[in-house]
């Protein structure tokens with residue numbers, strides 16, 4: 493790792509006069525992590541508050557050859573915003589405005605640091621919503637969502653972030669601004685994890701809030717039975733907008749966390765939402781009610797806003813509830829072809845059990861995206877070695893089954909060494925060429941995706 497001298501930092505601060513730059517080591521601690529718990533190293537955090545400061549910050553770092561990590565809220569699950577090299581962080585936190593809203597065009601323009609949940613609040617007041625809804629929406633930023641091409645429960649019906657990006661404005665390593673729509677170079681920026689450009693603002697498509705929404709929790713049985721029930725339901729014409737799977741171990745964990753005695757039987761469950769006009773949602777309710785009556789299965793339905801929120805709280809409590817089962821959470825968000833999901837859950841649990849690991853599986857199963865969580869302890873070397881062996885076996889299984897390493901969390905540091913499992917040599921070379929064209933000096937977020945391609949990884 494190249495370490496730059498303190499005199500360079502002092503020069504940077506002078507050149508950015510008027511912009512807040514913090515280099516106090518105690519303060520920096522909070523910026524060395526993301527949700528993976530991995531720790532990096534950074535020398536300063538810059539807090540631009542507008543477009544002009546953002547550009548000056550980028551140009552200032554580049555002029556001094558300092559690697560830069562753009563950071564939103566740091567909720568990433570692949571180490572994307574963890575500064576691997578001796579770096580400077582440019583935080584988008586204070587660039588968090590809604591710049592314009594156009595009801596007729598159904599679009600909103602926002603700065604990158606706006607928190608997804610704040611955007612949703614703003615839009616609700618206008619009778620609209622923004623479909624991408626990562627479970628971290630109360631904290632994660634629109635810039636981070638775009639950089640990771642975030643998904644979420646609603647992705648089953650609405651698709652992921654890319655579909656809603658109409659235009660992006662970003663800063664190139666030299667501080668120059670670029671602007672492009674999804675048919676241009678902007679398409680490369682979405683999902684590029686801060687390695688090709690630093691997003692300043694985005695024009696996003698939004699949709700009118702549907703007339704009616706109903707939320708359901710269906711108690712399934714064993715993990716496999718729950719998966720099979722889902723296929724049966726879809727075969728009957730059930731068309732949810734949200735379609736989530738929660739395995740039996742996870743539901744038990746959430747039930748204990750929230751003190752929900754009635755769920756402690758620990759049956760794998762399916763979490764659904766339907767939406768549309770009042771008549772459409774009632775039709776859908778009819779299908780699922782009839783199905784559950786026939787099978788004698790327990791269904792919890794929620795129509796009123798506060799009841800729906802209660803069910804959503806259960807879904808959103810999965811992550812905090814798991815935190816009680818281990819100090820370190822290894823969370824892999826694999827995606828598989830739908831036909832493989834049912835076999836995959838059992839197989840993955842067996843792979844974990846063979847290595848004496850405590851594994852929990854849930855996720856956006858409607859679009860094939862399963863979150864495989866191992867609750868472990870970073871301080872126990874031998875257990876971590878077994879976990880690494882499990883992750884290796886998991887990725888090899890996924891690649892062999894025609895799946896992808898990440899449904900939504902990105903490659904970052906955690907998966908960079910596995911890219912050759914899912915991309916051919918030609919594809920990797922092409923991607924490397926794009927990086928060279930856009931960031932020839934490799935100043936943007938070094939040590940991530942592209943170091944997997946060039947062999948900078950540690951596998």
Ligand SMILES: Cc1cc2nc3c(=O)[nH]c(=O)nc-3n(C[C@H](O)[C@H](O)[C@H](O)COP(=O)(O)OP(=O)(O)OC[C@H]3O[C@@H](n4cnc5c(N)ncnc54)[C@H](O)[C@@H]3O)c2cc1C
Pocket residue numbers: 526527561562563564565566567568569571572573584604605625626627628631632633634635636637638639640641642643644645685686687689690691692811900901937
């Ligand atoms: C409890 C929990 C639940 C989650 N649920 C989901 C989920 O349902 N769906 C999902 O997709 N993800 C989920 N995530 C992962 C994470 O929240 C998303 O990846 C999110 O998009 C990251 O946003 P952020 O603002 O925290 O970005 P950060 O973590 O700060 O950064 C993530 C990456 O984006 C880059 N980046 C950030 N801002 C910019 C910018 N302005 N320009 C260029 N690059 C930038 C960073 O360099 C980094 O590579 C979850 C995380 C947690 C902790």
